[in-house]
Amino acid sequence: MIPVKNKQINATTYDVLVTLKDFIRSRDNKDLFHDMRDVGTNTMVTCPFHKEGKERKPSLGVSNEPDDGKIWVHCFTCGYKGTIDTMISNILGYKDDGYEGYNWLIQNFDLSYNRNLNLRVGNRDAIEKPEQTYVSEELLKQYRYYHPYMYQRGLTNEIIERYDIGYDAVTNCITFPVRDIDGKCLFLARRSVIGKMFMLPPDKNKPLYGVYELDYNKPDIYICESFFNALTLAKWGYNAIALMGTGSAYQYGLINQLPFRTMYLCLDGDTAGRLGAMRLCNNISSNKIVYEYLMPDGKDVNDLTLDEFTAISYKLRD
Ligand SMILES: [Zn+2]
DSSP states (O other), rough: OOETTEEEEEEHHHHHHHHHHHHHHHHHOOOSSSSEEEESSEOOOOOTTTTGGGGGGGGGGEESBBBBTBBEEEEEEEEEEHHHHHHHHHTTTTSTHHHHHHHHHHHHTOTSOSSSSOOOOSSSSGOOOOOOOOOOOOHHHHHHOOOOOHHHTTHHHHHHHHTEEEETTTTTTTEEEEEEETOOOOEEEEEEESOEEEEEOSOOOOOTTTTEEEETSEEEEEESSSHHHHHHHHHOOOOOOOSSSOHHHHHHHHHHHHHSSEEEEOOOSSSHHHHHHHHHHHSSSSSSSSEEEEEOTTOOOOGGGGGHHHSOOOOOOO
16 A cells, blocks of 8 residues: 555555556557566666666665655665655656646546556545635626627637637636536636637646537547637537647546547647647547547647548547
């Protein structure tokens, strides 16, 4: 049992490292921890943080038993120091104090992931959620105005109504209520009419935009990056959600809980978008059928007409 934040994960340090090694191999085709030994108090692995992970003898120690409630990591060669969740975050490519690392640990426990993992969270019910507050209906009502910018961006009245898109005259912003699957408004995203600024609350747990507005009778879903991309796809009659970015571990978890069997990835045709699509391919559970649109270089859904979009080929994930 190892502690991570306030949870217990029913696995040994060695289990976690082996799982991480397999994960990185399948995701990045990279050999992590090529030498790994349990030496009693610690598991010693080759350090991924210096010599490009190619040191010959393991000098990164990960404690097997918690000390002060944490599993500590320390490299005796380069001096890397942290806890197991921050180490996982850093290996996954994040500098976020272990946020994604922690999510990765929780995700790999999720049974909808079909990877034969042996991580277990001690008591799922004990996972405390931060207190969720919702945007009131009264506030949303105040923004129910049309603005010419909505039409400039190709929105139709039907879409504006369905997604409850509004206009806030005080900040001169278009407002997008981001709702949870039950329709409760988690927050309002704002898009300035003059600048290009998109304003999201500083919460790291970005949800999925558009889950409430989906047609759950359809068999499939389209996943894209931005609000406008999702709205354009919706206008064309597709079931679409936006990641408001290129996707996070938290969002992979949410996507895997959606009841759609077929998922089409339409992220932007740039490096970030392609990387995001690759991560989605690796993280959407194997019981889903996932296709990746081969978006033209430098284009996103909004740069295309419906005809151009339907002409784009897509490939089944590997
Ligand atoms: Zn090192």
